[in-house]
Every structure is written in C-alpha cells, then in structure tokens.
Amino acid sequence: MSFRDILDSGKFAVTAEIGPPKGTDIKEMYHHIEVLKGKIDVANVTDNQSAVMRISSLAVCKIVLDNGMEPVLQMTCRDRNRIGLQADLLGASVLGIHNVLCLTGDHVNAGDHKQAKSVYDVESVQLLKIVEGMNNGKDMSGNEMKGATNFYAGAVVTPEANPLEPQLVKFEKKVKAGAKFFQTQAIYDMEKFKSFMAYARKFPVKVLAGIVVLKSAGMANFMNKNVPGISVPQVLIDEIKAAGKEKALETGINIAARHIKQLKDEKICDGVHIMAIGMEDKVPMIMERAGLL
Amino acid sequence: MITGEQKPFEEIWNMVKDFKKVLVFGCNTCVAICHAGGGKEAEILASLLRMKASEEGIAIEINHNAVERHCEPEFFQPVMEDIRTYDLILSTACGVGVNLLSENIGDIPVFPAINTEFFGAVPRAGEFTELCAGCGNCILHLTGGICPIARCSKSLLNGPCGGTNNGSCEVSPDIKCAWVLIYDRMKKLNKLDLMKEINEAKDWSKAQGPRNFKVKVLEEIKK
Ligand code: SF4
Numbered sequence: 001m002s003f004r005d006i007l008d009s010g011k012f013a014v015t016a017e018i019g020p021p022k023g024t025d026i027k028e029m030y031h032h033i034e035v036l037k038g039k040i041d042v043a044n045v046t047d048n049q050s051a052v053m054r055i056s057s058l059a060v061c062k063i064v065l066d067n068g069m070e071p072v073l074q075m076t077c078r079d080r081n082r083i084g085l086q087a088d089l090l091g092a093s094v095l096g097i098h099n100v101l102c103l104t105g106d107h108v109n110a111g112d113h114k115q116a117k118s119v120y121d122v123e124s125v126q127l128l129k130i131v132e133g134m135n136n137g138k139d140m141s142g143n144e145m146k147g148a149t150n151f152y153a154g155a156v157v158t159p160e161a162n163p164l165e166p167q168l169v170k171f172e173k174k175v176k177a178g179a180k181f182f183q184t185q186a187i188y189d190m191e192k193f194k195s196f197m198a199y200a201r202k203f204p205v206k207v208l209a210g211i212v213v214l215k216s217a218g219m220a221n222f223m224n225k226n227v228p229g230i231s232v233p234q235v236l237i238d239e240i241k242a243a244g245k246e247k248a249l250e251t252g253i254n255i256a257a258r259h260i261k262q263l264k265d266e267k268i269c270d271g272v273h274i275m276a277i278g279m280e281d282k283v284p285m286i287m288e289r290a291g292l293l
Numbered sequence: 294m295i296t297g298e299q300k301p302f303e304e305i306w307n308m309v310k311d312f313k314k315v316l317v318f319g320c321n322t323c324v325a326i327c328h329a330g331g332g333k334e335a336e337i338l339a340s341l342l343r344m345k346a347s348e349e350g351i352a353i354e355i356n357h358n359a360v361e362r363h364c365e366p367e368f369f370q371p372v373m374e375d376i377r378t379y380d381l382i383l384s385t386a387c388g389v390g391v392n393l394l395s396e397n398i399g400d401i402p403v404f405p406a407i408n409t410e411f412f413g414a415v416p417r418a419g420e421f422t423e424l425c426a427g428c429g430n431c432i433l434h435l436t437g438g439i440c441p442i443a444r445c446s447k448s449l450l451n452g453p454c455g456g457t458n459n460g461s462c463e464v465s466p467d468i469k470c471a472w473v474l475i476y477d478r479m480k481k482l483n484k485l486d487l488m489k490e491i492n493e494a495k496d497w498s499k500a501q502g503p504r505n506f507k508v509k510v511l512e513e514i515k516k
C-alpha cells in the first residue's frame with residue numbers, strides 16, 4: 001500500500017527519518033534502512049537538514065526505494081531556485097518517488113556553510129502550488145509538460161509555535177496550496193496537541209505527530225530554551241530526572257512509546273513521524289512498546 | 294539613504310600601499326550621515342594612511358577632498374581636472390559613486406574604502422536599519438506596510454516559518470520576525486483576510502540587475 005493509501009485507509013501511519021550522511025560512506029545509513037524496513041510505513045529523507053551539507057535527499061530516496069521502502073522526499077527552498085526545484089521534482093517522479101514534503105528550510109545561518117547565499121526564490125506554500133501544477137501537467141510558468149507528475153504532497157506545521165495565530169494562517173494557506181498531509185514539530189503536551197487537532201480536523205488533511213525521543217533532562221531543557229516551537233512539560237522532565245541518569249534514555253523511549261500509543265488509541269491524529277536523530281536503531285523498540293509491532 | 298561602513302584599515306592599507314599619489318575622496322550625502330565616508334571621514338582616513346605610510350617608511354602622497362554627491366557627474370565634474378593628477382582615487386562614497394567615477398575618470402583606478410550595505414532608515418541617530426530591498430515590485434499594500442522581502446531573513450511571502458520564536462527570527466534574537474510584525478499590524482488594521490490569501494511566487498526578474506529606467510515624462514518632452 002502506498003503512503004497515500006495507508007493514510008486514506010485510516011491505518012495509523014508511522015514514518016521515520018533517514019538522515020543522509022556527509023560523505024560517500026553510507027554503511028551506517030544502509031544499516032538504518034535495514035533496521036527500519038518492514039517496520040515503518042515510509043522513510044522520510046531529510047534535505048540538507050539544519051542547512052548542513054550532506055548527500056542529496058533525492059539520491060537517498062532512490063536508495064531507500066531500491067531497498068524496498070517507500071520514501072518521502074523532503075524538499076527545501078533554501079538551496080534551489082524554481083528551475084532547480086522543478087527539475088528535481090521531475091527527476092524524483094521518473095525515479096518512482098511520489099511523496100514530497102515541501103519545506104522552506106532552515107536558514108544557512110544554522111548550518112555548516114554560513115557564508116552561502118540562500119535562495120528562497122519560492123517558499124513552502126508556493127512549492128506546494130508548483131507540485132499541484134505539475135500534477136496537473138503544467139510547470140510553474142504554465143508550460144505544458146510531456147507527462148505529469150503524481151505527487152502526494154505534504155508540509156509541516158508547528159502546533160506550539162509562539163505566537164500561534166500567524167502559524168495557523170500559514171497552515172491554512174498550505175492546505176489551500178495542496179498539502180494533503182502534515183508532519184508536526186515535535187510535540188510533548190498531549191492536551192495542547194489535542195486542542196490543535198480539534199482545529200486541524202476541520203481541514204481535509206492527514207496529520208502525523210512529530211515524535212522526538214528525550215535522551216535526558218538536559219536535552220529537554222536545551223530544547224525548551226533553544227528550539228522554537230518545542231516545549232517539553234515540566235512533568236516529563238521530572239519523570240526523566242526521577243529515573244536517574246542510567247535510566248534516562250529508557251524513560252525517554254517509554255514516554256515516546258506512551259505518547260504514540262495514546263495518539264493511536266484515542267485516534268487523536270493519523271500517524272506519527274519519528275525523528276530519531278541518530279537513534280534509528282531504537283525506532284523498532286519504540287514501536288513495539290507503543291504496541292505497533 | 295545608502296548606508297555603508299568603512300572597510301578594516303588593514304584591507305584599505307593593502308589597497309593603497311603600492312601607489313604614489315592617492316586621493317581619499319569623500320561624499321557628503323548618505324555615507325556622511327552614517328559616519329563612513331563624508332569629507333570628515335575622508336580627512337581622518339587620509340591622515341591615518343599618512344601615519345601608516347611613514348611608520349612603514351613608504352613614500353606616498355596622500356590628500357583628501359570631498360563633494361556633495363558621487364552619484365551624479367555634475368557634482369564631481371568641477372574637480373575632475375585635479376583628481377586626474379592622482380594615480381589612485383580611494384573613494385569613500387557608496388559603490389554607486391565608485392562605479393560612476395570609474396566610468397568617467399579615464400585610466401585611473403578608483404578603489405572602495407567602504408563596504409556599501411543597504412538603503413535604510415535612521416530610527417535613531419547613529420542607528421541604521423534595512424526596511425526595503427528595492428525589489429522592483431512593491432507589495433507593501435498587502436503586508437501592512439512592513440516589507441517581508443527586506444525584513445524576513447528568508448524573504449518569505451506567505452507567513453512565518455517554523456523558526457519564528459516569541460517574536461524573534463530564528464536567525465537571531467536581535468531580529469524581529471517580520472511575519473509576526475505583519476500579523477500584528479494586519480490584525481490592528483482589520484485586514485487579516487488579506488493575509489490569508491496566497492501570495493504567488495515573486496517576479497524576481499524585477500529585482501535583478503543590471504537595472505535602469507528613464508523618466509517617461511522627460512522622455513516625452515524630449516521628443
Ligand atoms: S516589497 Fe520590494 S519595493 Fe516594497 S518595500 Fe519591500 S523590497 Fe522595497
């Protein structure tokens with residue numbers, strides 16, 4: 001079943017990230033693909049994540065596909081103009097990659113090539129419109145193409161953005177521009193997320209909750225302080241602290257599993273997007289504990 | 294106005310040290326306001342260079358002068374004869390001035406002593422801020438008079454990115470998120486509906502150089 005079919009069928013979907021490495025040694029990445037294969041529904045391949053230069057998302061999507069998993073091509077607008085983006089979309093399409101996540105992309109300031117010229121010729125909302133146009137056989141300038149694409153397009157949303165209202169204006173624009181599924185920034189507060197979902201359910205889109213495993217209380221505090229739109233409630237930080245240093249990661253994994261189970265059992269959203277960030281090995285364990293395997 | 298900051302002294306010194314007769318040439322309009330390149334700054338720079346030259350034991354004649362503007366030939370034409378006696382003009386005007394003088398002076402090099410930055414406002418004396426990037430196709434009527442091209446770090450046209458952070462931009466806590474400013478303003482103006490409309494991709498061809506235009510009315514009169 002394709003990603004689109006899984007979500008349309010109402011099955012609780014699980015996606016996890018594959019982060020392409022910097023360099024040509026892809027042994028570890030292959031290992032991650034092996035670990036995740038048959039467990040998750042689709043693999044989400046990041047695009048020069050955090051503006052750090054790595055193997056292109058497109059190339060890794062093809063590797064994922066060749067290894068028997070369905071990929072989601074993450075595409076940011078930071079590094080390519082409208083010509084480059086469309087060319088890569090066509091490239092992806094002929095390679096059999098049919099899911100695309102349209103992102104604006106972190107600023108180069110966050111990455112390892114801070115002197116780069118950012119592109120942002122178009123941005124996430126406009127990229128979604130480009131994809132929609134190409135699905136209808138037309139490029140962005142309205143030129144007829146020989147053969148249309150068939151992308152299932154998604155976007156991201158930050159349910160705990162501060163302030164929230166402008167973020168929701170953008171969410172609605174993304175829906176209008178053709179986003180069919182959304183992945184969220186990492187969420188930790190189930191009650192707050194439920195109220196976001198009560199709002200999001202008004203739109204004809206599928207929502208995958210973002211899950212990031214807390215490795216320690218320090219990590220939670222760091223994210224609260226430094227990552228826009230992430231807020232880990234104090235009770236969770238206390239829970240990890242109470243478990244002690246040795247058991248911190250174990251507790252973080254249990255919290256993630258507990259959240260996923262609740263999201264599924266209470267049908268709060270349509271699936272989860274697990275951002276393992278170096279802990280791809282642990283994803284099957286999280287899924288098991290969430291009762292998904 | 295055009296803003297700019299003087300280049301690091303070492304960089305300037307390396308530009309001039311191999312010349313024999315150098316004119317530090319100031320511009321008394323925009324760059325004078327930002328204390329980078331007016332007549333006074335040209336004078337100070339000339340004396341610093343003279344001190345450096347004597348320290349290094351290098352013989353260079355270094356003088357200074359300034360005119361009101363470097364961006365229109367009529368302002369520097371009157372001193373042209375004098376400045377053609379130098380073998381380097383170190384201009385403290387903006388890049389426009391350096392270009393225009395280079396085009397008019399003949400075979401004498403014109404080097405920049407300042408880094409030209411942006412055209413900006415002076416919210417307070419001594420402070421300069423970029424509010425417009427001269428994109429050639431203004432959309433301020435759609436964004437509450439706040440420019441997302443110049444003031445959003447990614448020049449986004451449809452609302453804040455995920456990096457918006459309590460009113461600041463993900464790039465720096467010192468930068469206000471333009472889209473939060475726009476949202477607040479649109480709300481006050483009762484124009485949130487306008488913000489909900491998708492802004493199509495921008496026609497960047499209007500923002501890319503080389504650009505020039507002629508005033509239509511004057512052209513008609515000439516005919
Ligand atoms: S939209 Fe363009 S012309 Fe208008 S203020 Fe912004 S950069 Fe300047």
Ligand code: SF4
Pocket residue numbers: 444445446447448449452453454455456457458461462463464469470471472473
């Ligand atoms: S945080 Fe705001 S100003 Fe900064 S890039 Fe994002 S939308 Fe633009």
